[in-house]
Amino acid sequence: MIEFKNVSKIYFSGGNSIFALKDISFKIEKNEFISIIGKSGAGKTTILKLIIAQEKPDKGEVLFEGTNIHLLEPKLLQFFRRKIGVIYQDYKLLSSKTVKENVEYIMEIIGASDHEIKRDVPEVLEIVGLINKMNSFPSELSGGEKQRLAIARALIHQPDIIIADEPTGNLDIYNTLEIIEIFEKIHNLGKTVILLTHNKEVVDNLKRRVITLDQGKIISDSLEGKYIL
Amino acid sequence: MMVNLKRIFRFGLQKFWRQRNVCLSLIFTLTITLFAITSLFLLQRVGNYLIDIVQERVDIAVFFKKGTDEEKIINVEKEIKTIPDIKSIEYISEEEAFKKFKEIHKNDSYYLQALEELGDNPFLASLNIKAKNFSKYPQISNFLSNGEYKDIIEKISYFDNKIIIEKLFNFINTTRKFILIIFFVFSIFVILITINTVRLSIYSEREEIKTMKLVGAPASFLFGPFLIQGLIYILISIFLCNIALFLLLAYIGPKSQEWLSGFNLYLFFKDNFPLIFLEQFLFLVLLCFLSILFSVKKYSKKV
Secondary structure, eight states: EEEEEEEEEOOOOTTTEEEEEEEEEEEEEEOOEEEEEESEEEEEEHHHHHHSSSSSSSEEEEEEEEEGGGGHHHHHHHHHHEEEEEEOOOOOOTTTSSSSHHHHHHHHHTOHHHHHHHHHHHHHHHTTGGGGGGOOOOOOOOOHHHHHHHHHHHHOOSSSSSESSSSSOOHHHOOOOOOOOHHHHHHHOEOOOOOOOOOHHHHHOOSSSSEEETEEEEEETTTTOOOOO | HHHHHHHHHHHHHHHHHHHHHHHHHHHHHHHHHHHHHHHHHHHHHHHHHHHHHHHHOOOOOEEOTTTTTTHHHHHHHHHHTTSTEEEEEEEEHEEEEEEHHHHHTTOOOHHHHHHHHHOOOOOEEEEEEEEEEEHHHHHHHHHHHSSTTTGGEEEEEEHHHHHHHHHHHHHHHHHHHHHHHHHHHEEEEEEEEHHHHHEEETTHHHHHHHHHTTOOHHHHHHHHHHHHHHHHHHHHHHHHHHHHHHHHHHHHHHHHHHHHOOOOOHHHHHTTHHHHHHHHHHHHHHHHHHHHHHHHHHHHTOO
């Protein structure tokens, strides 16, 4: 489904070049649940940015079902992005919209009917425990609530792929397990889940495929991996 | 399609309402811009009106030798009419000139007595020529004084007043250029202020624009709400600007009629309001929409 072929990404800072990713190759099949782990700065978020074409690789290519994502026309790229639900580390919520509107927005841009929006949005907000805060603005939410809103927004349109960048970073253990359970349920519905994390407990309990990154390189890729760093 | 349009309109209205406090500065800038541009436009019209009045008062008279056949004068008149930019030609026969003089000086016994003493009609037949443009007068005068009709022409008034007419012509040309330059410079100034104000207001929403792009929003959902919000600002600004102008011009209108040789600013504004409104609307739409499109594109391009 998603394939990285000899991908390198270099960032330039203060006249120095820093390798975020060094010639990495891997494949993620449809309906896989994969964790990509690594320390901060290992290149996890760069992988996310390359998948959603927020950044372009300096070398190699990123393919989605055989098509190079970075060669897509702008209109097709937006269409492709709607197939992915992303939970960002910094949430990327729409600050001028309420909790309910943040979630509704995704349904609205994919062209869902008003009836579908009215039916699905409260349901998802109920699942993530934000139904009582549906008219609040993101600035009025705690870190954990923002994270749960980001999750609700990523799940609402039932995308083919869910990518979660440190989705449990601001959650307590109880909420963490609940969120991981939601991801497992989504995965069981036939969706692909990519988890970018450095949460050892989460990775070890999942017993799924784990790709380990260190300084932009893949140092291990095991089918039933553990957190080895 | 209709569902998307409805949603874009709703987003635009929502943005406007939620940012109403922040947007006051933008509405204020747009209103001032529009007020300045409309005032400059009115000043330009006043300037042109005054120049036209001066121009209207200048003409040249061609006097024909005593006893010139009327048919020949009519031929001259016909030929002059073929010159482009001739506004009007008036033929005054010797008799008409005589009658007019007597009419004007009917209460002035000194002039009437002098005429009686002369016995004969001393006046010459003439053509009074008005051109649309000052620059035509030398051409007309040269055409008459050097052409086939020079033998029947006694005098052309242009040559007597040549220096004054040329000075006036230069003054009017300079004034026109000055008005245009002032209009141009001030327009550029207010346009730049407006563009930057619009850009600044969108700059504060750059992260939101990027997020919308990242979650897959189509271009219509990125640009549309900003354009709707902009349209509301434009309509409010036009309303405020014209209320202020109507009140101001209603006050100075009657006075302007005295100062500006009969030009009533209020009546001019009122009579031409539909056209002025259309021009104001198109001006702001062009200015704001281009600023919005460039700014949103700039921030959405980065993701």
